[in-house]
Amino acid sequence: MSIFVNSGTRVLVQGITGREGQFHTRQCVAYGTRIVAGVTPGKGGTEMDGIPVFDTVQAAVDATAADCSMVFVPPAYAADAIMEAADAGVNLIVTITEGIPVVDMARVKAFLARKACRLIGPNCPGIISPGRCKVGIMPGDIHLPGGPVGVISRSGTLTYEVVHQLTRQGLGQSTCIGIGGDPVSGTSFIDCLEAFEGDEETRAVVMVGEIGGTAEEAASEFIKTRMTKPVVGFVAGLTAPPGRRMGHAGAIISGGSGTAQAKVAAMKAGGIHVCENLGVLGEFCVEVFKG
Amino acid sequence: MVENGFRIILKDPAVKGILVNIFGGILRCDVLATGLVQAARKTGITLPVVIRMEGTNVEEGRKILADSGLSLITALDLKDAAGKVARLVS
Numbered sequence: 001m002s003i004f005v006n007s008g009t010r011v012l013v014q015g016i017t018g019r020e021g022q023f024h025t026r027q028c029v030a031y032g033t034r035i036v037a038g039v040t041p042g043k044g045g046t047e048m049d050g051i052p053v054f055d056t057v058q059a060a061v062d063a064t065a066a067d068c069s070m071v072f073v074p075p076a077y078a079a080d081a082i083m084e085a086a087d088a089g090v091n092l093i094v095t096i097t098e099g100i101p102v103v104d105m106a107r108v109k110a111f112l113a114r115k116a117c118r119l120i121g122p123n124c125p126g127i128i129s130p131g132r133c134k135v136g137i138m139p140g141d142i143h144l145p146g147g148p149v150g151v152i153s154r155s156g157t158l159t160y161e162v163v164h165q166l167t168r169q170g171l172g173q174s175t176c177i178g179i180g181g182d183p184v185s186g187t188s189f190i191d192c193l194e195a196f197e198g199d200e201e202t203r204a205v206v207m208v209g210e211i212g213g214t215a216e217e218a219a220s221e222f223i224k225t226r227m228t229k230p231v232v233g234f235v236a237g238l239t240a241p242p243g244r245r246m247g248h249a250g251a252i253i254s255g256g257s258g259t260a261q262a263k264v265a266a267m268k269a270g271g272i273h274v275c276e277n278l279g280v281l282g283e284f285c286v287e288v289f290k291g
Numbered sequence: 292m293v294e295n296g297f298r299i300i301l302k303d304p305a306v307k308g309i310l311v312n313i314f315g316g317i318l319r320c321d322v323l324a325t326g327l328v329q330a331a332r333k334t335g336i337t338l339p340v341v342i343r344m345e346g347t348n349v350e351e352g353r354k355i356l357a358d359s360g361l362s363l364i365t366a367l368d369l370k371d372a373a374g375k376v377a378r379l380v381s
Contacts, residue, residue, distance in 0.1 A: 020317060024317070027347070096317070125316050125317075136316075137316045137317040137347075138316050139314075139315065139316060139345075139346040139347045139349075142345070142346070156316045156317070157313070157314045157316065160314040160316060160345070160346055161314050161369065164314070164345060164368075165368075278369060279368075279369045279370035279373060280370065
């Protein structure tokens with residue numbers, strides 16, 4: 001099994017007619033994802049590569065029974081697009097868009113608290129269950145289907161790096177999730193860990209954190225008390241200077257908190273196998289997981 | 292974008308080489324490679340540049356680098372790239 005998506009997931013794309021929306025929709029279709037609809041206000045009734053385009057998410061859901069949305073809508077309109085998808089009853093909303101104002105995301109979080117849906121992202125690569133379903137911008141061909149490893153990361157590039165190394169070591173992946181690099185986001189490390197703990201196909205987890213916030217510390221506490229499966233951890237930003245934002249909006253050491261050193265220490269205290277050299281993470285996982 | 296990055300890095304006289312490590316997702320490797328070639332030409336860089344590139348459109352990207360005629364050094368993976376640039380600057 002996989003978590004959050006599977007081969008039956010029916011995906012609609014908000015912003016399907018934009019440059020990135022078009023390109024990555026085609027990549028997902030080529031990977032085998034069931035893309036059933038697109039949404040671009042004002043372009044309802046048209047098609048993109050034979051995929052019907054609707055003016056609203058509700059119309060797309062009514063016509064195609066889509067249960068997942070992939071959002072490429074530009075930052076100024078993205079919050080509204082997420083809430084529209086939630087309102088239309090979509091179960092899973094994967095938001096790729098980078099640069100959504102934090103105050104908009106705070107509104108979205110409050111809105112989603114009253115809904116049953118799950119948000120992944122924003123500012124994330126998306127989610128893939130190798131061989132079954134790709135909802136995101138990750139390169140599909142670096143993945144190896146069938147498990148046993150689940151991957152969770154705040155960074156897109158580092159997710160690909162980890163997956164590529166796992167694949168080269170012959171370690172397949174059950175599901176890989178980029179939870180995004182923004183300070184306010186949907187699905188957390190803990191949500192994913194809990195799902196991986198309950199997923200039969202997943203026998204081990206790789207968790208990639210970075211500087212800023214306290215998500216890694218909270219996840220480490222969860223792992224210590226609730227996880228039975230082995231977890232390998234990596235934290236990006238060991239050399240990051242305090243006060244400087246490192247690529248992601250949420251990746252900043254502020255007032256001495258959020259350092260990589262503190263996160264590594266928390267991970268170790270939580271029983272996570274911490275890999276300190278990204279170049280050998282694949283080999284490190286083989287060593288840890290064979291036990 | 293790549294050109295600006297090179298110019299900022301090259302302002303530091305202590306820099307003896309540049310390592311570019313990109314695993315392309317939303318950033319396509321062909322776009323990156325075109326930027327790298329332009330940046331190398333426009334800045335006339337003489338320091339060693341080691342490039343490790345994987346991900347979306349990587350084949351197109353590798354072809355652009357190979358056809359550029361520039362002496363950019365490519366690497367197989369992150370470990371290889373770090374090793375190569377470390378050897379070149381030491």
